[in-house]
Amino acid sequence: MQVQARRGDWVQVHLVILEAGDRAPQVPEDTAKVPLEMKVKGCLVEETAGIGDTVSVETAVGRKITGKMVAIDPPYDVGFGPPPVELRCVGAELRRFLGQEGSRS
Amino acid sequence: MNRAMDYASVMARRGEIMRSSVGIDYDTFTTGRIAFDYERMMSETGYALEEVKRIQRESNVGDTPLIELKNLTRLVRRISGPGKGARIFVKDEANNPARSFKDRRASLSVHNALMKGYKGVVAATSGNYGAAVASQAARKNLSCIIVQEVFDSKGFEQPEIAEKGRACEAFGAEVLQLSVGPELFYVFLLVLEETGFFNASLYTPFSVAGIETLGTEIVEQSRALTGRNPDAIVSTHAGGGITTGTARGVIKAGSPDTLIIGASVNLQGLHMASDHDFNRKSFTTGHTGFGFPFAIWPDRSDVPRNAARVLRYLDSYVTVTQGSVFYITEALAQLEGLERGPAGNTSLTAAFSIAQTMDEDAVVVVNETEYTGAGKHPYAQIAFAKKMGVEVFRGDPAEEKPGKNIIIPLKPEQIVADEVDLGRLRESYVKNACKSLGDKTVMSDADIDFLCEDTRLSRKMAEERVRENGVSF
Numbered sequence: 001m002q003v004q005a006r007r008g009d010w011v012q013v014h015l016v017i018l019e020a021g022d023r024a025p026q027v028p029e030d031t032a033k034v035p036l037e038m039k040v041k042g043c044l045v046e047e048t049a050g051i052g053d054t055v056s057v058e059t060a061v062g063r064k065i066t067g068k069m070v071a072i073d074p075p076y077d078v079g080f081g082p083p084p085v086e087l088r089c090v091g092a093e094l095r096r097f098l099g100q101e102g103s104r105s
Numbered sequence: 106m107n108r109a110m111d112y113a114s115v116m117a118r119r120g121e122i123m124r125s126s127v128g129i130d131y132d133t134f135t136t137g138r139i140a141f142d143y144e145r146m147m148s149e150t151g152y153a154l155e156e157v158k159r160i161q162r163e164s165n166v167g168d169t170p171l172i173e174l175k176n177l178t179r180l181v182r183r184i185s186g187p188g189k190g191a192r193i194f195v196k197d198e199a200n201n202p203a204r205s206f207k208d209r210r211a212s213l214s215v216h217n218a219l220m221k222g223y224k225g226v227v228a229a230t231s232g233n234y235g236a237a238v239a240s241q242a243a244r245k246n247l248s249c250i251i252v253q254e255v256f257d258s259k260g261f262e263q264p265e266i267a268e269k270g271r272a273c274e275a276f277g278a279e280v281l282q283l284s285v286g287p288e289l290f291y292v293f294l295l296v297l298e299e300t301g302f303f304n305a306s307l308y309t310p311f312s313v314a315g316i317e318t319l320g321t322e323i324v325e326q327s328r329a330l331t332g333r334n335p336d337a338i339v340s341t342h343a344g345g346g347i348t349t350g351t352a353r354g355v356i357k358a359g360s361p362d363t364l365i366i367g368a369s370v371n372l373q374g375l376h377m378a379s380d381h382d383f384n385r386k387s388f389t390t391g392h393t394g395f396g397f398p399f400a401i402w403p404d405r406s407d408v409p410r411n412a413a414r415v416l417r418y419l420d421s422y423v424t425v426t427q428g429s430v431f432y433i434t435e436a437l438a439q440l441e442g443l444e445r446g447p448a449g450n451t452s453l454t455a456a457f458s459i460a461q462t463m464d465e466d467a468v469v470v471v472n473e474t475e476y477t478g479a480g481k482h483p484y485a486q487i488a489f490a491k492k493m494g495v496e497v498f499r500g501d502p503a504e505e506k507p508g509k510n511i512i513i514p515l516k517p518e519q520i521v522a523d524e525v526d527l528g529r530l531r532e533s534y535v536k537n538a539c540k541s542l543g544d545k546t547v548m549s550d551a552d553i554d555f556l557c558e559d560t561r562l563s564r565k566m567a568e569e570r571v572r573e574n575g576v577s578f
Contacts, residue, residue: 037258059279
């Protein structure tokens with residue numbers, strides 16, 4: 001993983017918005033015990049910075065936000081995952097039920 | 106000017122921030138302590154139907170196809186009694202620019218922001234609406250900020266919301282990704298105050314007016330394809346917008362007898378603000394965690410008066426299980442060649458059950474589809490649920506326990522739309538209305554009339570419920 005970013009690189013920063021003790025009164029117990037955190041991406045403002053440094057980013061709409069840099073070029077890594085065994089047979093079962101014997105022909 | 110930025114101080118400025126960011130003085134519609142003139146608010150601050158159509162045509166929004174699901178209808182008839190099994194149609198809203206019906210709302214909100222001279226728009230949404238606002242803002246050269254609730258305290262991102270965040274960024278929006286908690290609203294207020302941008306709330310009159318075309322198109326297309334008005338429209342219910350807007354459009358199109366049926370995924374038992382429960386659900390909208398609270402108190406929304414008020418329009422309300430929606434989503438892909446949803450298929454799952462009770466010549470319309478994609482797909486959701494310790498197996502969906510397991514039906518007969526007692530929701534609404542009065546437990550005749558309109562309770566019933574809650578009039 002890249003650990004140094006340069007000015008203009010696309011990075012992600014992390015901020016704590018509300019500490020655990022400052023959460024809204026109506027939140028359930030488990031939520032009250034943890035901070036409210038925020039992540040946002042933008043272009044690095046500083047000349048250079050490393051993961052974990054406090055930096056500023058310029059966001060997509062030009063706002064400046066300061067936080068701890070947690071990622072450089074953060075990927076979109078949510079995938080489809082494997083076709084689950086619990087759904088894999090549903091199509092064939094239904095076609096068979098409709099009298100198509102599990103085939104499309 | 107240095108203003109206090111702590112939670113309590115910002116929340117205390119809520120009214121002021123809302124007025125300047127929505128541009129509506131809601132007080133002018135007030136007619137009692139609870140009552141307000143809903144129709145006047147809709148006509149004076151919303152847009153007339155012809156104007157909505159024009160704005161949406163210019164934005165490439167709407168005029169989506171109404172598709173008959175012939176194989177699913179065949180399947181319904183195989184498991185229905187003689188003469189039963191209505192024709193099922195679906196409004197393929199995934200054909201909108203950002204690929205869900207939310208573009209209808211966003212096109213009006215963003216148009217309004219532009220007309221009123223705002224430089225940008227902000228929306229607090231973890232759903233498809235974010236991408237819709239970002240897409241419309243991009244077309245109209247406005248800046249866009251989306252505030253989402255995405256990850257839990259362990260850093261696990263809900264895959265569906267992560268995908269929606271990606272879509273927002275693809276359209277050039279700044280995306281603020283937050284951990285679990287209702288204080289998202291606090292961040293939202295801070296952003297509105299700092300930027301002076303328009304609050305593209307889901308619940309303004311513009312947003313709901315934008316959905317009315319969905320209702321009118323369905324009626325017109327149903328007439329053209331089947332020669333009749335739809336007998337029933339099934340609508341996924343969360344915050345109430347799609348159901349309210351569709352129903353209003355259906356009435357405007359001259360089909361007042363069409364039954365309006367709301368459907369939500371059953372997530373009862375899971376706390377929506379719980380850090381632990383957040384990633385134990387596989388549906389991020391269209392579920393009872395929004396559906397119930399918004400039905401019984403619509404004004405919990407991010408504007409003072411929610412334009413989405415479902416108890417005015419719902420003829421019935423049902424719930425379906427997570428496993429049943431995944432099963433029907435798979436069936437839609439395998440039997441109809443339409444890979445959509447899953448969240449939008451909540452109403453389809455309910456329609457699959459409801460159609461079995463309707464005559465063969467009847468027409469039931471599901472009023473939306475939404476796009477699918479990595480993260481936002483049953484495969485991704487099931488893989489993630491397993492990772493979070495939720496059991497997934499084939500069995501009887503009636504035994505599903507939200508957060509503990511997801512039960513994929515063994516056969517289509519097991520898919521059941523469970524009726525919710527609307528009477529109880531109406532009573533809860535009145536209870537909330539009474540509670541909102543605080544210590545001064547008195548309301549006017551106008552308030553009682555409003556309660557009747559907003560809940561469809563009879564005058565006698567409304568008065569009884571109000572008295573039961575210790576309020577005089």
